[in-house]
Amino acid sequence: RKEVEQDPGPFNVPEGATVAFNCTYSNSASQSFFWYRQDCRKEPKLLMSVYSSGNEDGRFTAQLNRASQYISLLIRDSKLSDSATYLCVVRRGSTLGRLYFGRGTQLTVWP
Amino acid sequence: SAVISQKPSRDICQRGTSLTIQCQVDSQVTMMFWYRQQPGQSLTLIATANQGSEATYESGFVIDKFPISRPNLTFSTLTVSNMSPEDSSIYLCSVSGDNSGNTIYFGEGSWLTVV
Numbered sequence: 001r002k003e004v005e006q007d008p009g010p011f012n013v014p015e016g017a018t019v020a021f022n023c024t025y026s027n028s029a030s031q032s033f034f035w036y037r038q039d040c041r042k043e044p045k046l047l048m049s050v051y052s053s054g055n056e057d058g059r060f061t062a063q064l065n066r067a068s069q070y071i072s073l074l075i076r077d078s079k080l081s082d083s084a085t086y087l088c089v090v091r092r093g094s095t096l097g098r099l100y101f102g103r104g105t106q107l108t109v110w111p
Numbered sequence: 112s113a114v115i116s117q118k119p120s121r122d123i124c125q126r127g128t129s130l131t132i133q134c135q136v137d138s139q140v141t142m143m144f145w146y147r148q149q150p151g152q153s154l155t156l157i158a159t160a161n162q163g164s165e166a167t168y169e170s171g172f173v174i175d176k177f178p179i180s181r182p183n184l185t186f187s188t189l190t191v192s193n194m195s196p197e198d199s200s201i202y203l204c205s206v207s208g209d210n211s212g213n214t215i216y217f218g219e220g221s222w223l224t225v226v
Contacts, residue, residue: 043217
């Protein structure tokens with residue numbers, strides 16, 4: 001079983017839509033969780049960390065369910081510029097422990 | 112934030128040859144990481160490059176195939192040796208942005224196509 005599993009999509013949504021991505025991780029020792037964004041033919045960049053209580057950054061909301069080993073990302077009021085691949089990333093163990101990346105979920109927002 | 116420069120940004124290589132990718136960081140960092148992202152796949156850690164000691168390789172990756180140098184705290188190289196078409200991939204250099212390790216910065220990547 002892979003460390004991190006994501007629905008690869010693609011998700012095609014109109015501007016203004018709300019879209020949610022899900023991610024599951026296999027190792028209960030995982031300590032830190034992140035969503036990264038990767039634009040086509042570009043390097044990944046941190047979108048947001050995911051905290052146990054859930055957290056919000058503008059139109060983006062991340063949730064963590066440790067019991068189910070499940071992470072989500074909600075994007076409200078989608079913009080054309082949100083079109084990208086969203087990577088679920090999990091760190092096992094200590095602060096500098098290894099990162100495990102999901103394959104990514106591809107999102108296309110159309111006008 | 113850390114600024115990471117990678118060279119080459121892309122290359123087309125003949126099978127059987129080797130290519131060295133360079134990674135330069137604008138600040139001193141303890142650990143540098145090399146990842147591979149094959150088409151349609153997730154990022155996979157190849158190795159951690161430690162200054163002053165040998166790199167630490169992940170399962171499935173060996174030093175003979177991916178030799179790494181780390182001569183100082185701002186620079187590292189990854190060589191892809193005896194390339195085959197299966198090595199066609201993006202190779203990414205990465206560093207941790209702070210002591211918490213929560214922010215990881217990537218170079219722009221080196222896109223290799225082996226023909």
